[in-house]
Amino acid sequence: FHDSAQGPIGADPGAVGVESGGSVLVADNSGGAGFRGTLFRTSPATGIRTVLSDFANAAQGPLGTDPLGVTIDSTGTILVADPGGAQGDPNLLFRIDPATGARTVLSDFSDPAQGPLGENPTGLALDHAGRVLVATGQTGTGLRGVLFRVDPTSGVREILSDFGDANQGPRGDLPYGVALEPGGTILVTTIFKLDGIGTSFNGTLFRVDPLDGTRTILSAFGDPSQGPVGFSPSGVAIDPSGSILVAAQHVGTFDSPGGIFRIDPVTGDRILLSDFGNASHGPLGVSPTGVAIILATTP
Numbered sequence: 001f002h003d004s005a006q007g008p009i010g011a012d013p014g015a016v017g018v019e020s021g022g023s024v025l026v027a028d029n030s031g032g033a034g035f036r037g038t039l040f041r042t043s044p045a046t047g048i049r050t051v052l053s054d055f056a057n058a059a060q061g062p063l064g065t066d067p068l069g070v071t072i073d074s075t076g077t078i079l080v081a082d083p084g085g086a087q088g089d090p091n092l093l094f095r096i097d098p099a100t101g102a103r104t105v106l107s108d109f110s111d112p113a114q115g116p117l118g119e120n121p122t123g124l125a126l127d128h129a130g131r132v133l134v135a136t137g138q139t140g141t142g143l144r145g146v147l148f149r150v151d152p153t154s155g156v157r158e159i160l161s162d163f164g165d166a167n168q169g170p171r172g173d174l175p176y177g178v179a180l181e182p183g184g185t186i187l188v189t190t191i192f193k194l195d196g197i198g199t200s201f202n203g204t205l206f207r208v209d210p211l212d213g214t215r216t217i218l219s220a221f222g223d224p225s226q227g228p229v230g231f232s233p234s235g236v237a238i239d240p241s242g243s244i245l246v247a248a249q250h251v252g253t254f255d256s257p258g259g260i261f262r263i264d265p266v267t268g269d270r271i272l273l274s275d276f277g278n279a280s281h282g283p284l285g286v287s288p289t290g291v292a293i294i295l296a297t298t299p
Helices: none
Strands: 013-019 026-029 038-042 049-054 069-072 076-081 092-096 101-108 120-124 132-137 148-149 156-162 172-180 185-195 204-210 215-220 230-238 244-252 260-264 269-275
Touching: 013 230, 026 069, 069 120, 069 132, 076 120, 092 120, 101 132, 120 185, 132 185, 148 172, 172 204, 172 244, 185 215, 185 230, 204 230, 230 260, 244 269
Parallel strands: 013 069, 120 172, 172 230
Antiparallel strands: 013 026, 026 038, 038 049, 069 076, 076 092, 092 101, 120 132, 132 148, 132 172, 148 156, 172 185, 185 204, 204 215, 230 244, 244 260, 260 269
């Protein structure tokens, strides 16, 4: 994203999503004018980037400050979570036109008329009914974070799982990534842990019941009996085989470059699929946060 030969420069690419045609959407939370963020569309073949939505451009709709989550609904419309900024900007869930990049606000997490308030919306996914699942931090019991369910038409919110509420299962802190399993259960990563094995920074992969929001720990990133340890698990995706992929900002030690884990959906056991500090795995990287699947197609 620093190579101008591949398109407009980016600053802090994070969340990724794949459109039905194969193009990769990348939310850059510090790109563009005033560092207010950019949604790029990227060719999976060439890596060439174009700016689809500039969050500093009022001509494209309400401004944003920090786009951190992205997903695509069944119509191709793009949803982006923006947790706002230090200036007191609102926490917003945007709907973005895939043709023009025009933005509208689907849900304002600072507006009580749309449901319980939330802070720092990040990870997004859609459930089988088309409702938007949104992970937020600094919300709910002890400000440990909440998984919201948002009506895709009205933007009305309800709390599905409060990660500080022990009555719903083991607690977590700062839910970040969200993915939907084929059977409808929900996977959520938390950057930090409260209950379970390891340090506070190891984090956890939870499985959440879509009916009552109860949680179980699928993989505790501080538990070496489940595989290599990780720190700050962030983005999560499910591959066609059902295996779970999680981007962890650090692997093994807290000062490592990070990597991608593959996790068994039954046992929660982890293997390190790609170590971003290992040159034998390819070009080096630092602190991966987003992960998505590009399906191979036959011409």
